[in-house]
Amino acid sequence: MSEPIRVLVVDDDQSFRTNMTELLNRQEGISAACAESGDAALEVLAREAYDVVLLDMLMPGLSAHGTVREMRRRGLGAAVIVVTGHASVDDAVEMINLGAYDYLLKPCTIKEIVQKVTWAQEWRRLQPPQ
Amino acid sequence: MSPQSRPGGRPGPASAAAGGAHLAAQWGLPLGVLLGALAAARLPGAGGALAAGAAALLAAFTVHRLRLRIRAASQERGSLSEQLVQSQKLAVLGELSSGIAHEINTPLAVIGQEAELLRADLETLEHGPAREALGRRLDSIEAQVRRCGDITHGMLQLVRKAAPVLQPVVLAQLCEDMALLAEREARRREVRIVRRYAPGLPETLTDPPQLKQVVLNLLVNAVQAVRPGGRVELAVGPGAPGWSEIQVRDDGPGIPEENLSRIFNPFFTTKPPGQGTGLGLSVCLGIVDRLGGTLGAANAPGGGAVFTVRLPEGANPPEPGPALAR
Numbered sequence: 001m002s003e004p005i006r007v008l009v010v011d012d013d014q015s016f017r018t019n020m021t022e023l024l025n026r027q028e029g030i031s032a033a034c035a036e037s038g039d040a041a042l043e044v045l046a047r048e049a050y051d052v053v054l055l056d057m058l059m060p061g062l063s064a065h066g067t068v069r070e071m072r073r074r075g076l077g078a079a080v081i082v083v084t085g086h087a088s089v090d091d092a093v094e095m096i097n098l099g100a101y102d103y104l105l106k107p108c109t110i111k112e113i114v115q116k117v118t119w120a121q122e123w124r125r126l127q128p129p130q
Numbered sequence: 131m132s133p134q135s136r137p138g139g140r141p142g143p144a145s146a147a148a149g150g151a152h153l154a155a156q157w158g159l160p161l162g163v164l165l166g167a168l169a170a171a172r173l174p175g176a177g178g179a180l181a182a183g184a185a186a187l188l189a190a191f192t193v194h195r196l197r198l199r200i201r202a203a204s205q206e207r208g209s210l211s212e213q214l215v216q217s218q219k220l221a222v223l224g225e226l227s228s229g230i231a232h233e234i235n236t237p238l239a240v241i242g243q244e245a246e247l248l249r250a251d252l253e254t255l256e257h258g259p260a261r262e263a264l265g266r267r268l269d270s271i272e273a274q275v276r277r278c279g280d281i282t283h284g285m286l287q288l289v290r291k292a293a294p295v296l297q298p299v300v301l302a303q304l305c306e307d308m309a310l311l312a313e314r315e316a317r318r319r320e321v322r323i324v325r326r327y328a329p330g331l332p333e334t335l336t337d338p339p340q341l342k343q344v345v346l347n348l349l350v351n352a353v354q355a356v357r358p359g360g361r362v363e364l365a366v367g368p369g370a371p372g373w374s375e376i377q378v379r380d381d382g383p384g385i386p387e388e389n390l391s392r393i394f395n396p397f398f399t400t401k402p403p404g405q406g407t408g409l410g411l412s413v414c415l416g417i418v419d420r421l422g423g424t425l426g427a428a429n430a431p432g433g434g435a436v437f438t439v440r441l442p443e444g445a446n447p448p449e450p451g452p453a454l455a456r
Contacts, residue, residue: 013236019243026250058232085235107239107279109272110246 004031005121006049008078010041010067011056016106020054023110030117038062042070050078052120054113055100057084057091068098077127079120083108227285235282242275284409294337294421301334301374301441302327302366305345309364312349320358323349328367334374334443336421341441344414344425348378348437351410355382355435369440379436384429393427 007024009032011017017034024032033050035041039062041053053071057064068080082095085106095103101120104112249268255261309323316323345364352362362380369375385393394415411427418425423441430436 013240015240016236016243019240019247023243023246023250085232085239105279105283106235107242107275107282109242 002029004029005051005117007032007052007054007117008041008044008050009034009054010036010038010059011054011083012036012059013056016056020113024113024117027110027114030114038064038067038070041067042074045071045076045078046074051124052101052117053078053080054083054117055080057082057095064095065098068095068100072099077124079124081113081116081120083113231282231285234278238275238278238282242272242279245271245275281409284413294340296335297338298333299336299338299341301331301376304338304342305364305366305376308342308345308349311346312353315350316353316362319353319356321353321356321360321362323353324361324363326363326365326367328365331366331368331374332443334441336441340417341421341439344417344439345376345378347410347414348439352378352380352382352435352437356380357382372443374441374443376439376441377436379430379434381432381434384433385427385435387429390427390429394425 007030009017009020009024011020011034014036017036021032021034024030033044033048035044037059038055041055042062044050045053055064055067062070064082071078071080079101080095080099082100082103083106084091084103101123102116104116245268249265252261252264252268305327306325309325313323349362349364356362360381362378365375365377365379367375367377394411415425418439418441421441423439426438426440428436428438
C-alpha cells in the first residue's frame with residue numbers, strides 16, 4: 001500500500017481548521033494535521049515533511065504570501081493550495097505566481113478539496129527532485 | 131434602440147440641454163423676423179419681401195435642425211448620466227460585497243463541513259425512516275450552502291478588477307464559440323440560435339476570456355427568456371468608425387419598462403428563487419466597462435429584448451456614434 005498523502009491545514013478559524021482536518025483524515029490515503037497560523041505552519045514544516053499545504057489567504061501574523069515565500073526560501077517543497085474566503089481572487093492569482101499550486105474558494109466540498117490534493121500530489125511527483 | 135455612448139465621458143446637466151432647446155425656441159423666430167426685416171430694409175419692394183420671407187424660412191429651418199440636435203444631445207447626456215450612476219453604484223456595491231463575501235464564506239464553509247461530518251456519522255446508523263429523513267435534511271443543508279456559495283462567488287466576480295489582457299480577436303469566431311456552447315441549452319429548450327456575422331470585420335483588441343463570459347451570459351439569458359420554438363439572434367457587425375458591435379436579440383416577452391433601469395443592478399433577477407443570483411448582468415456590465423465599451427439593454431421594436439455590446443477596435447477608440455441599426 002502506498003504512503004498516505006500528508007496534508008497540513010493552515011487556517012486561523014478553529015472550526016474550519018479542525019473540521020477540515022477531521023474530514024481529510026476520514027479519506028482513504030490522506031493523513032492530515034493542522035496549524036493556526038503561517039508562523040505555526042513553518043514550525044511544523046521544519047519538523048515534519050508534508051506533501052500538500054492547504055493555506056488560508058487572510059490570517060493574523062505571517063500572511064499567506066509571506067508563508068509561501070518563506071517555504072520557498074527554506075526549500076520546503078510541499079505543494080500549496082490556497083483556500084480563500086477572501087474577496088480578492090486576484091490575490092489568489094498572485095499566490096499562484098509566487099509558486100502556489102492552486103486555489104479554492106470557500107465554501108468548497110471535501111470532494112473538491114480531495115481532488116485538488118490528489119492532483120497536487122501527482123504534480124509534485126512529476127517535479128524534478130530539488 | 132436608443133443610442134448610447136462610451137462610459138467615462140463627463141455628462142453635463144441635462145437641464146443645460148433643455149435650456150438650450152428653450153433658448154432656440156425663444157430666440158429662433160424673432161431672429162428670423164429680424165433678419166427678414168433687415169433684408170426688407172436693404173431691398174425695398176417685392177425683392178425685399180421675398181428676401182425677408184426666405185430669411186424667415188431659413189431661420190425657422192435652422193432653428194428646427196438646432197432643436198433636433200439639442201434633443202439628441204439631451205438624450206445622449208441622459209444615457210451617459212445613467213451609465214455613470216450605474217458604474218458608481220456598482221463600485222460601491224462591489225466594495226460592500228467584498229466585505230460581506232469575506233465574512234460569510236468561512237462560516238458557510240464550516241456549515242458545509244459540519245453537514246459532511248454528520249453525513250459520515252449517519253452512514254454508521256442503521257437503515258430506516260429516521261436515517262432517510264436525516265439524510266434528506268442534510269441534502270437540503272448542502273444544497274443551501276451551495277446556493278449561498280454561488281451568491282458569494284458571484285459577489286467576488288463583481289469586485290474582480292483584473293486588468294484586461296488585450297489581444298487581437300475575430301469577434302465572429304469568439305461569438306461562434308460561445309453560440310456552440312449555448313446551443314446545448316438551446317436545443318434542450320427547442321430554441322434556435324440564428325447567426326448574423328458581418329464579413330470583413332477588422333480584428334478587435336480585447337480580452338477574449340472576459341468577453342466570452344459576457345457573450346455566453348447574454349446568450350444563455352436570451353435562450354432562457356424565450357418559449358420553446360423561439361429564436362435568438364446573435365449578430366456581429368461594425369458600429370461607428372473604430373467600433374464593433376455584438377447584439378443578442380430574442381423574441382421573448384421583452385423587458386418590462388419598469389425593469390429596464392434595474393436589470394444591471396446586482397442581485398436584481400426575475401428568475402424564481404434559487405435559479406439565478408441576479409449578478410450575471412452586473413458582472414457583464416463591469417467587464418464591458420473595463421474593456422472600454424458599453425453594454426445596453428432595450429426592447430426591440432418587433433418584440434423581445436436586445437442587448438448590445440459596443441467595443442472599441444483598438445486601444446484608443448474614437449467616440450462612438452449611434453448604435454448599429456438593424
